[in-house]
Amino acid sequence: MREVRYLEIAADLRKRVEAGEFSAGGVLPSEADFTRAYGASRVTVRKALESLRDGGLIDSRQGFGWFVAVDRVRQSLAQLSTIERDLAERGVVTERQILDFAFVAASAHVRGVLGVDQVLRVRRLNLADGSPFARVTVWCPAELGASLSRADVAARPFYDLLPVEIGGATQTIGAALAESADANVLAVPVGSPVLRCERVTRDVDDHPVLLSVHVFPAHLTEFVVDLPSPSSLSLVE
Amino acid sequence: MREVRYLEIAADLRKRVEAGEFSAGGVLPSEADFTRAYGASRVTVRKALESLRDGGLIDSRQGFGWFVAVDRVRQSLAQLSTIERDLAERGVVTERQILDFAFVAASAHVRGVLGVDQVLRVRRLNLADGSPFARVTVWCPAELGASLSRADVAARPFYDLLPVEIGGATQTIGAALAESADANVLAVPVGSPVLRCERVTRDVDDHPVLLSVHVFPAHLTEFVVDLPSPSSLSLVE
DNA sequence: CAGTGGTCTAGACCACTGG
DNA sequence: CAGTGGTCTAGACCACTGG
Numbered sequence: 001m002r003e004v005r006y007l008e009i010a011a012d013l014r015k016r017v018e019a020g021e022f023s024a025g026g027v028l029p030s031e032a033d034f035t036r037a038y039g040a041s042r043v044t045v046r047k048a049l050e051s052l053r054d055g056g057l058i059d060s061r062q063g064f065g066w067f068v069a070v071d072r073v074r075q076s077l078a079q080l081s082t083i084e085r086d087l088a089e090r091g092v093v094t095e096r097q098i099l100d101f102a103f104v105a106a107s108a109h110v111r112g113v114l115g116v117d118q119v120l121r122v123r124r125l126n127l128a129d130g131s132p133f134a135r136v137t138v139w140c141p142a143e144l145g146a147s148l149s150r151a152d153v154a155a156r157p158f159y160d161l162l163p164v165e166i167g168g169a170t171q172t173i174g175a176a177l178a179e180s181a182d183a184n185v186l187a188v189p190v191g192s193p194v195l196r197c198e199r200v201t202r203d204v205d206d207h208p209v210l211l212s213v214h215v216f217p218a219h220l221t222e223f224v225v226d227l228p229s230p231s232s233l234s235l236v237e
Numbered sequence: 238m239r240e241v242r243y244l245e246i247a248a249d250l251r252k253r254v255e256a257g258e259f260s261a262g263g264v265l266p267s268e269a270d271f272t273r274a275y276g277a278s279r280v281t282v283r284k285a286l287e288s289l290r291d292g293g294l295i296d297s298r299q300g301f302g303w304f305v306a307v308d309r310v311r312q313s314l315a316q317l318s319t320i321e322r323d324l325a326e327r328g329v330v331t332e333r334q335i336l337d338f339a340f341v342a343a344s345a346h347v348r349g350v351l352g353v354d355q356v357l358r359v360r361r362l363n364l365a366d367g368s369p370f371a372r373v374t375v376w377c378p379a380e381l382g383a384s385l386s387r388a389d390v391a392a393r394p395f396y397d398l399l400p401v402e403i404g405g406a407t408q409t410i411g412a413a414l415a416e417s418a419d420a421n422v423l424a425v426p427v428g429s430p431v432l433r434c435e436r437v438t439r440d441v442d443d444h445p446v447l448l449s450v451h452v453f454p455a456h457l458t459e460f461v462v463d464l465p466s467p468s469s470l471s472l473v474e
Numbered sequence: 475c476a477g478t479g480g481t482c483t484a485g486a487c488c489a490c491t492g493g
Numbered sequence: 494c495a496g497t498g499g500t501c502t503a504g505a506c507c508a509c510t511g512g
Contacts, residue, residue: 004499004500005500005501006500006501030477030478030479031478031479032477032478040501040502041501041502041503041504042502042503042504043280043500043501043502043503044500044501044502046479046480047500047501049479060478060479060480061478061479061509061510062478062479062480062508062509062510063477063478063479063480063508063509063510063511064478064479064509064510064511065477065478065479065510066478066479172459172460173410173432173459173460174432174455174458174459174460175412175413175430175431175432175433175455175458176412176430176455177414177429177430191428192414193412193413193414193430193431194412194430195410195411195412196412218411218412218413221411221412222409222410222411223409223410223411223460241480241481242481242482243481243482267496267497267498268497268498269496269497277482277483278482278483278484278485279483279484279485280481280482280483280484281481281482281483283498283499284481284482286498297497297498297499298490298491298497298498299489299490299491299497299498299499300489300490300491300492300496300497300498300499301490301491301492301497301498302491302496302497302498303497303498
């Protein structure tokens with residue numbers, strides 16, 4: 001594997017920033033300093049810095065310097081960002097707490113989406129540093145979930161567990177009021193606003209293999225969508 | 238305003254690609270060609286090309302060349318769909334009813350985003366076949382809005398009216414409860430769920446030129462996001 | 475004012491592609 | 494093989510920041 005200098009520098013800088021070598025909001029050494037310290041040209045140093053900026057870790061102001069980003073992450077590579085991802089990027093420990101694991105008869109809606117009568121239904125809570133931030137219900141065809149254990153679905157994402165190759169997904173984002181089932185586990189009042197996402201995940205042959213509903217308290221969650229071009233803008237005006 | 242060469246080149250290339258000068262999947266001229274044609278250094282040409290790749294418009298393969306992207310990573314952006322768009326596609330008549338048109342002092346938040354003290358603030362209602370489906374508030378710097386009339390903003394989208402070239406936007410999607418101002422004009426009860434979108438629109442130089450807040454009744458509206466590839470899926474699991 | 479990041483040039487070597 | 498994009502250098506001028 002050929003060593004790519006700017007990636008090496010970026011990786012090193014990321015480690016140093018994440019290790020807290022520079023305080024949050026704190027200023028980094030200047031590009032000239034890095035040029036000397038890493039023995040690389042300024043262009044290469046800048047390429048490393050810019051890649052970290054794309055990741056939202058650091059930011060810069062002309063005439064001032066580079067500094068550790070305090071603002072919300074703005075991932076330019078990803079079109080859709082969630083609090084789950086932001087948390088993971090910031091090193092917060094996320095885990096899944098399984099509330100319910102059962103093979104059940106599909107409801108009409110679930111049968112309509114997945115096309116089967118018997119499904120594995122998993123209800124879980126997504127936690128960040130021990131605090132719940134999403135209540136998730138996942139359904140998959142009983143046949144596909146037959147070999148899964150409750151421990152499996154706690155340890156890894158469903159995508160990794162299914163014996164099929166995942167193709168893509170379609171997600172809808174809506175607003176709703178917290179029901180008592182949500183409110184109890186998410187520690188919000190009944191009737192408070194929540195974001196409710198319903199996602200249909202398909203395999204490479206475009207057959208639906210997962211249906212999931214994610215409920216996020218509104219005060220914790222926001223979806224960020226970058227619309228990079230004028231042509232995409234006209235779609236939502 | 239200083240001209241930034243790589244942004245000029247990027248804008249020109251974007252126009253040419255979107256005009257279909259290169260067929261979908263088709264190969265672009267080489268970097269060496271562009272260097273000659275634009276009279277800029279290869280580094281500058283590459284910076285323009287890379288910015289378009291970040292936008293998902295084009296892609297490259299080492300030893301092969303640059304080509305128009307077919308499986309656009311950013312495709313899902315073009316597929317962010319709203320009820321507004323769906324309505325327009327179905328031939329429903331949409332119109333804007335201006336509720337308020339005023340030059341006012343910017344709030345701290347608006348000033349923070351737009352960087353100016355005086356703004357034009359327009360409140361409007363978006364209607365579909367005569368029924369309201371969104372309450373929108375738009376702020377733009379007073380200087381940019383100086384030549385706009387109330388009739389202008391009723392007749393055409395803000396994007397078409399501003400004397401600047403629009404680059405892109407970043408939108409956040411959240412949930413909230415209807416306030417009385419929303420409830421009155423949207424014909425929903427106070428405290429019912431709404432989707433609340435805040436969008437920052439930038440010009441081609443990446444300066445914010447518009448801030449807008451869109452409030453949709455939850456029972457009328459749903460955002461649909463296609464996540465076409467497994468790699469984009471991992472971002473939201 | 476000195477120091478900073480933002481842009482840009484004109485070179486260079488390399489890995490990779492396709493014929 | 495010739496041509497391509499990917500990386501990298503050592504300079505340069507500029508706009509902007511803060512004191």
